[in-house]
Amino acid sequence: MRAFRYESLPGRVVFGEGSAETVAEEISGQRVLVLATPRGLPLARRIAEPLGDRVVGEFTEVREHVPVAVALHARSRARELRADCLLAVGGGSTVGTAKAISLELRLPIVAVPTTYAGSEMTPVWGMTSSEGKQTGRSLDVLPSVVIYDPALTASLPRALTVTSAMNAMAHSVEGVYAAGANPISSLMAAESVRALAAGLADSSAESLLYGAYLAGAVFAVTGSGLHHKICHVLGGAYDLPHAATHSVVLPHVAEYMDGPALAPIAAALNASTAASGLRELAHRVDAPTSLASLGFPPAKLAEAAALVAAQSPVPEPDIHALLAAAL
Structure with a gap:
């Protein structure tokens, strides 16, 4: 180990x-x-x-x-x-x-x-x-x-439940590849994703809240990475809704970061890759899947890519392609 x-x-x-x-x-x-x-x-x-x-x-x-x-x-x-x-x-x-x-x-x-x-x-x-x-x-x-x-949380509107739970899932997904990731936090991340996916499937507030608790605890230890850099820029600069933005961006970053670290997430979602599992889940629970639907202006795509790249070691063309796919 x-x-x-x-x-x-x-x-x-x-x-x-x-x-x-x-x-x-x-x-x-x-x-x-x-x-x-x-x-x-x-x-x-x-x-x-x-x-x-x-x-x-x-x-x-x-x-x-x-x-x-x-x-x-x-x-x-x-x-x-x-x-x-x-x-x-x-x-x-x-x-x-x-x-x-x-x-x-x-x-x-x-x-x-x-x-x-x-x-x-x-x-x-x-x-x-x-x-x-x-x-x-x-x-x-x-x-x-x-x-x-x-x-x-049992009485939350379904749409808010979905985006809030996907926001929580983003913490766990990012937690397996962030700089502070470790075997303990990765175990917690996988359990969190399982609980959140199950809670979304059967509308169990208890499973969702348990998964969200674990996700927050993972994020607290591992820190953030590319996903949160993107979402913070989009939310802060373009006033996009926080949880829904996480929901849209998550599968695209997971696809970009795909590798052995994300295997526990894929397994927790019973999918071949984390990105495909997240896309299937988003489709199944009717989560938002495009930045355009959240009000992001397509004309600002290059500007947003530059803002993210200024805070990330990821090359700007890669950021631009990722955001274009999410748009």
Whole structure:
């Protein structure tokens, strides 16, 4: 067996039906700021209700890709309220906003995911400005507690379930070839892909959430690669929907990166190659398969390829061909 390094990240995970009812037991803070989208606020309030007057405020100006202006306002709100803990109830954008606060204020985050984004398991943060999307890694933004309750994702609209689960799958697929890949994370990645594919097939929120948890844990250890570089550029520069973009790009990057490292993914999908398995799955669950359908302007293809190539060792002609296929 080849030599490897595996670093387990700190954090506590609580998984199972009814887990959201334990939020008050998992929060040690006395001045809690609740973060949610306007649509998710009623659920967040219900989950936070046992905290009583320990909740000192709410922040609902959550936006996809975490614009810098939103991050600055969220930090200002946390300072104004003298918050000592953040309760993030929602998807990746909500958790990402909490991370933007903690990146500067070092506040503990308790995350209650309601989608399959996986951001709650990673020390990766991201913010978007007019110059594009900037990302980084810091243990200061890694949630201290993550509470997974399948009941909170069971009512997701089917279209969102599909794109969110494919987004999670992208974490695991990339995790087998990223710079930090190792035998332990590859085992987790294969199990994640099996769980996500099974969950999409039988609409099992429990399988999907389990797979998403593993996918986030894989990504947290291995780091990102070509797939995420492409998706971050497309999302940040052209305001494309995050999860759907991952869904479209994933099979194309898998085909480009095809090799022995991706064999566990192919096996998990019962396919000859990872790319063919991902394409078949996308077709079966009616996932988006073209950038054009997401609103990406064909005239920007060369520009996007240049932006990605500037952040990647992959030659620009290869990036251009990959994006053209995805278009």
